[in-house]
Amino acid sequence: MRPLLRRATLASAIAVATCSGAWAQELPVAVDQPYQGNLSLQVDLSDQQRHIFHVRESIPVHAGHMVLYYPKWLPGYHGPDGPLSNVAGFIVTGNGKRIPWRRDLKEMYAFHVDVPEGVSKLDLAFEYLAPATPNYIPLSFNEVAFYPAGYYVSRITVDPSVKLPGGWKFASALETAGQDGDTVRFKPVSFENLVDSPVLTSKYFNRIDLAPGQSVPVHLDIAGENADSIKATDAQIAKQRSLVVQANKLFNAHHYGHYDFLLVVSDHTGHFGLEHHQSSDDRLFANFLTDADVNVAAGTLLPHEYVHSWNGKFRRPADLWTPTFTEPMQDDLLWVYEGLTDYWAGVLTARSGIWTTDQWRDSLASIAADMTARTGRSWRSLQDTADGIPLSSRGTRGWVNYRRSSDYYPEGQMLWLDVDTKIRDLSGGKHTLDEFARAFYGMDSGSYTPKTYTFDDVVNTLNGIQPYDWKSFLRQRLDATGDGLPEKGIEGGGWKLVYDDKPTPFMKTGEKTRKAVSLAYSLGVVVTDKGDIQDAQWDGVAAKAGLVPGVTIVAVNGKDFSTKGLKDAITDAKNGTAPIDFLVKDVDDYRHIAVDYHGGLRYPHLVRGEGKDLIGLIAKPL
Known part of the structure; x- marks a missing residue:
C-alpha cells in the first residue's frame, strides 16, 4: 500500500492531471471573464418509463487541450454530492468524429479532451440513469450538464431546452422562450443560474397563485401520483399566502424576480427540501395535503426553503460561495445558513397560521429535549457539526445522538431563539431579531446576486441592533462540550422544559409520520x-x-x-x-x-416559567 499524498486543490492552482502523454495538464484556475459563445443543452425526458434521460450538449471550443467539469460541490448539499455515477454512455464528438477523453485521476469530476484543429464545437451525448417515477420528474440541471473549466460558472451562458413526456405540464424558475409540442425552450441563462433552477414536470399538476394582486409572482406548483393528492384546500392556500406576506414583512425586501415552490407529494421519493434562489425543490409525503396531521408535521418545510431565498442564497457565507462547482465549500457558518433559517421557518410557520403558537411551542419542546439528550455533546461541539458535515453528507446510520451529525439545524434553532430572547431582554422589548433580518437581508430588493458574509459581519450586525458581547455569546455556545444544553432561549422566552408520561399532539403526529416512536427520554x-x-x-x-x-x-x-x-x-x-x-x-x-x-x-413539554412570554410575542404576526 502506497502512502496517501496531501490532496491538491484547484484554488492553489497546482492540481496536476495524472493522465499520460498529452493529457498531463494542469487543471485551469477559473477566471472572472465571459466564456466565448453559448453552450446548448437539450434534455429529453420522454423515456422516463425506462428511467433514462437522454442528453445532448454542445460547447463552443478552440483547438487544443481543454477540461470539462461535471458539477461536484452543489449549493445546499453541503458536500461533494454531484451524482456523476448516474452518467453513462458519455461520448464526445467534433465535426461528426469521435474524440477521446480521459478522466482526471485526482479530480474525478474533471474530463480531459484534446480538441483537434478545425473543430469549433464539441458535441456531448450521454444518458442520465435517473431514479425516475411514472408520474412526475423533478429535473435538476446539475445532473445533466458539463461545463468548460477555467471560467466562473456565472460567466458561462447556456441555451437549455427540455422535451417533456407527452402531455405533461411543467414549472421552473427559468424563463420560457417558447414551446413546440412537448419541447420547451428556455431563455439563455448562466450556468450558475441553470443549476439553481430545476424543472418540475408531471402528469398530474396543479399551479396555485400565492401572491394574487402582487407585483412579484409567487406560485405553488404541485406534482403527485394522482389528481386527488395535488388538491390544496382553501384554508391551506390561505396559510401559504400568509407565509409570503409574513416573510416579506420580516425581511423588508425580496431577492427573486418570481418564486416557485416546486412541490412533489409522493411516497416514492425522498422527503426533503433543497433551496434555490427563485424556487425550491420540495418533496413531501403523498398525503401531505389530504391528512391534517401530516400537513402539520411537515408544516415547516416550505417556510424553511422559502427563507433560504434570503438566507443562504442571497446572503451567503463567504466560504460557501465558490466561482465554480469544483472548489470545495467550507461549512463553518451553517449554524447561520441552516440554523437561522430553521429558526425563522418555525417563527413564520406560527406567524402565518400554518401552526398554532401551541404547536410551535411543542416543536421547540421536542427540539430542546433532543438536544439536551445529545450524549455526543461530551466530545463534539455544535461548531464541529457544521465544520464536519461533508463527511456525513452521504448519511450515517445509528448512534445519531452520540455521533452528532447535522445538529446545526435543530440546535441552531435553540441558538437563535437564545439570541432573539436575549435581544428582547437587554433592550426591554425595544429591539428584536426581526431588526437583524431587515438589516442583514433587506437591501437590494429584487437582486439575486449573492452577497457574502463572515462571522464578524453577523456579530457586527447584532451589535448594531443591540450592543452586547455577541462574539463571546455565540462562541461560548458554538464551542461548548460536556453535559447540558448551552442555549437558554426557552427559559429566556418565559418557559421551561418538563417531562410527563403523555406525548403532545405534535409528538403523536411526528410518530405517525416517521413510523417510529421516540423513547429517547x-x-x-x-x-x-x-x-x-x-x-x-x-x-x-x-x-x-x-x-x-x-x-x-x-x-x-x-x-x-x-x-x-x-x-x-x-x-x-x-x-x-x-x-x-x-x-x-x-x-x-x-x-x-x-x-x-x-x-x-417521559415526553417533553413546555410550561410557563419566569418572566414575559417572549415566545408568544415572537409568534405574533407582523
Missing part, C-alpha cells in the same frame, strides 16, 4: 413500527443492556412486538421490580435482553 431508544432500533442513548440503560442500532425487537415480555405493547411494558415496569424482557434479532442470531428500567414513559 425514558428507555433511551428510537424504534420503528417494525421493531428496528434506529438510535440509542450512548450511556442509556437500554444500550448498556444490548438494545442498540441494528438490532430488531421481535417480542416484548413474551408478546409479539408492537409500539403500543412496548409502551405498555414500560408503563407496567414503573410499578414493578422485574426487568423488561426483549427478544431481539441481531442479523441471524436471536437472544433475550433484560432491561432494568422503571422510570416510565
Whole structure:
C-alpha cells in the first residue's frame, strides 16, 4: 500500500492531471471573464418509463487541450454530492468524429479532451440513469450538464431546452422562450443560474397563485401520483399566502424576480427540501395535503426553503460561495445558513397560521429535549457539526445522538431563539431579531446576486441592533462540550422544559409520520413500527443492556412486538421490580435482553416559567 499524498486543490492552482502523454495538464484556475459563445443543452425526458434521460450538449471550443467539469460541490448539499455515477454512455464528438477523453485521476469530476484543429464545437451525448417515477420528474440541471473549466460558472451562458413526456405540464424558475409540442425552450441563462433552477414536470399538476394582486409572482406548483393528492384546500392556500406576506414583512425586501415552490407529494421519493434562489425543490409525503396531521408535521418545510431565498442564497457565507462547482465549500457558518433559517421557518410557520403558537411551542419542546439528550455533546461541539458535515453528507446510520451529525439545524434553532430572547431582554422589548433580518437581508430588493458574509459581519450586525458581547455569546455556545444544553432561549422566552408520561399532539403526529416512536427520554431508544432500533442513548440503560442500532425487537415480555405493547411494558415496569424482557434479532442470531428500567414513559413539554412570554410575542404576526 502506497502512502496517501496531501490532496491538491484547484484554488492553489497546482492540481496536476495524472493522465499520460498529452493529457498531463494542469487543471485551469477559473477566471472572472465571459466564456466565448453559448453552450446548448437539450434534455429529453420522454423515456422516463425506462428511467433514462437522454442528453445532448454542445460547447463552443478552440483547438487544443481543454477540461470539462461535471458539477461536484452543489449549493445546499453541503458536500461533494454531484451524482456523476448516474452518467453513462458519455461520448464526445467534433465535426461528426469521435474524440477521446480521459478522466482526471485526482479530480474525478474533471474530463480531459484534446480538441483537434478545425473543430469549433464539441458535441456531448450521454444518458442520465435517473431514479425516475411514472408520474412526475423533478429535473435538476446539475445532473445533466458539463461545463468548460477555467471560467466562473456565472460567466458561462447556456441555451437549455427540455422535451417533456407527452402531455405533461411543467414549472421552473427559468424563463420560457417558447414551446413546440412537448419541447420547451428556455431563455439563455448562466450556468450558475441553470443549476439553481430545476424543472418540475408531471402528469398530474396543479399551479396555485400565492401572491394574487402582487407585483412579484409567487406560485405553488404541485406534482403527485394522482389528481386527488395535488388538491390544496382553501384554508391551506390561505396559510401559504400568509407565509409570503409574513416573510416579506420580516425581511423588508425580496431577492427573486418570481418564486416557485416546486412541490412533489409522493411516497416514492425522498422527503426533503433543497433551496434555490427563485424556487425550491420540495418533496413531501403523498398525503401531505389530504391528512391534517401530516400537513402539520411537515408544516415547516416550505417556510424553511422559502427563507433560504434570503438566507443562504442571497446572503451567503463567504466560504460557501465558490466561482465554480469544483472548489470545495467550507461549512463553518451553517449554524447561520441552516440554523437561522430553521429558526425563522418555525417563527413564520406560527406567524402565518400554518401552526398554532401551541404547536410551535411543542416543536421547540421536542427540539430542546433532543438536544439536551445529545450524549455526543461530551466530545463534539455544535461548531464541529457544521465544520464536519461533508463527511456525513452521504448519511450515517445509528448512534445519531452520540455521533452528532447535522445538529446545526435543530440546535441552531435553540441558538437563535437564545439570541432573539436575549435581544428582547437587554433592550426591554425595544429591539428584536426581526431588526437583524431587515438589516442583514433587506437591501437590494429584487437582486439575486449573492452577497457574502463572515462571522464578524453577523456579530457586527447584532451589535448594531443591540450592543452586547455577541462574539463571546455565540462562541461560548458554538464551542461548548460536556453535559447540558448551552442555549437558554426557552427559559429566556418565559418557559421551561418538563417531562410527563403523555406525548403532545405534535409528538403523536411526528410518530405517525416517521413510523417510529421516540423513547429517547425514558428507555433511551428510537424504534420503528417494525421493531428496528434506529438510535440509542450512548450511556442509556437500554444500550448498556444490548438494545442498540441494528438490532430488531421481535417480542416484548413474551408478546409479539408492537409500539403500543412496548409502551405498555414500560408503563407496567414503573410499578414493578422485574426487568423488561426483549427478544431481539441481531442479523441471524436471536437472544433475550433484560432491561432494568422503571422510570416510565417521559415526553417533553413546555410550561410557563419566569418572566414575559417572549415566545408568544415572537409568534405574533407582523
